[in-house]
Amino acid sequence: MYYIDPHIHMVSRVTDDYETLAKMGCVAVSEPAFWAGFDRGSVDGFRDYFRQLTEFEPKRAGWYRVQHYTWLCINAKEAENVSLSREVIAMIPEFLDRPGVLGIGEIGLNKNTRNEAIIFLEHLDLAAKTNEQILIHTPHLEDKHQGTRMILDMLCDDARLERGRVLVDHVEEHTIRPVLEAGFWAGMTLYPTTKCNPHRAVDMIEMYGPERLLVNSAGDWGPSKPTAVPDFIMAMRLRGHPESLIRKVVYENPVEFFSQSRGFHFTPPELAEPEEIGGRQ
Amino acid sequence: MSSAATAPAVLDREFLDIRARVLELAAALDRLDRADGSVGGDARMAAIAQAIDIVRDSKADRAERVQLIFSRPYEKGWRQKLGVVPR
Structure with missing residues (x-):
């Protein structure tokens, strides 16, 4: 089955992972900007990172006919540095019209601090002014519930935002309901110990239905598994769910959500000539 | 939307998994008891x-x-x- 991984940090993966993803049926990835494993010291560090996300990663993905899309921001961990964050936010528009850029993300909260909230609001302002879609990181473990509720408060305060163009990611059993009820999209991240796992993600599909729900692997610096979405596909099959429902969650939903972005020029795999996919990048 | 399977079918499929996880939890609590302090x-x-x-x-x-x-x-x-x- 063809699928799209809507949240995977390929800069932290080796090229072989692109090949594995392609062999498993992955036809596109969306890569939000995130933490580099260390705090960057200047706005130029982010400018270089955004070049990597918009120039080299699409090329690397294209070697295996995987279409690559990306989101830009300064992540919540580094948002503690407010002055640097403001420099990065001012620089982001340089990249917003590049091919494959889907919007602002993954912004959000990490430890639910004042500085994180201030920079989150400033990212929302940028997205509203530039009419960009938004992808949001929610905190982990004991901070997730509180942080997700704070994020929803800030999103709902801003009447300029179209809720159907905002994805709130890393939802779990205690955060999925308020996200969906408020009209946002929700992402479930499949991760070995924290976040969600394939079987619990299937549980949530069974409880809430497939509308406005995405599943992703994160595929980051931690012990994550870039092929977690195929694990979800298998879990859905083993529970007897139809192929049409699985396809909706892992392929049609990401296409529907991303299609609201002016940077999403997707070639369905059944229509693609090899050079079209490789050539875009 | 609900589960595509009946409750007995779910139990048949998941019993060994559930058993293993309960054992894992019991063993972890035993480990805590055996440790000093x-x-x-x-x-x-x-x-x-x-x-x-x-x-x-x-x-x-x-x-x-x-x-x-x-x-x-x-x-x-x-x-x-x-x-x-x-x-």
């Missing part, structure tokens, strides 16, 4: 005990309720407390 006053142990109580009760949404046991509380007045002004 005490964690009896540790708030995390109280949270684990509360979570086990939820697992054993017969009400719905156990996973959601267990998640909340391990979560910091949300306060509606967080904006004022942090001094964050909505745009």
